[in-house]
Every structure is written in C-alpha cells, then in structure tokens.
Amino acid sequence: MKAKFAGIQYIGDSRVTQICKEAVIKLIHAGEDIRDVKILTVEETYSHALLLTLRYDIEVIIKGGFASGYNGEAPKGYAFVLNLLRNYTDSINEYIVSKSIFERISNSSLTVKDLDYINSIKPVRPARWYDSAYIH
Secondary structure, three states: OOOOEOOOEEEOEOOEHHHHHHHHHHHHHOOOOOOEEEEEEEOOOOEEEEEEEOHHHOEEEEEEEEEOOOOOHHHHHHHHHHHHHHOOOOOEEEEEOOHHHHHHHHOOOOEHHHHHHHHHOOOOOOOOHHHHOOOO
8 A cells, every 4th residue: 555645845954953943934934823833853863853733734844953962053953943933832742753754754755644643642741842942
C-alpha cells in the first residue's frame, strides 16, 4: 500500500536555524493566527521542528533547524522563536518523535499516518521547553 502524503506546507531549512527563525517571523508579520504549536523533538539529538496550527486548522511545518542542550546558533534561534511564539499563543507543547519522522519532516514527506501519530501522542510533562526559552 502506497503512503498517503500529508497535504501540509513546509517552510524553513533543516540545516539553517536562521531560515527557520525567519519563517516564523514571516508568518507572524503576515498576520497569521497561530492557534497551536507542537514542538517535535528527537531526544537523541535534541533536534526540534515545529508543527504550527493556524486559523482554519491549516498545518504548517517549520523544519528542524532548531536544537537545544548546548550553546550555539541553533539553541539561541530556538529560544528566540519560543519566546516570540509565547506572545501569540498559550498552546505550546513538546512531543517526542522518532528519527524517521524527523527525517520525513526534513524531506517534506510526512504521511497522513505520521500526522495522525503526532496528533495522538501525549505531550512531554512536566513541560521542559521553558528551559530552552531562557538561553542567553
């Protein structure tokens, strides 16, 4: 059976934090109503992508150009974006995903099954993304 690809928009670049950061800023400047933020994390690498839900339940992926757990450009960009998004939504949660799902995000090829899985898993509790928002 052939995988059915999810019809969602992908923006950003998995290898470039600045491009991912700018993608979020552009959505906000365009007046998008960001209703929900799902941080998609690969625990082994502390890599992060974002699944944003906008008005009309439109889903947009910000590719995995973010990271945490060390001092560098990717964690600083991640902290910046988290702090920015906090001004636009109270619904920010982190979810652990597999490396294979993360690779499909990088390749703009999530399936409907992947999205169903992401939407069915429980968020990380206690929330730990706050720690990443306070990197200076």
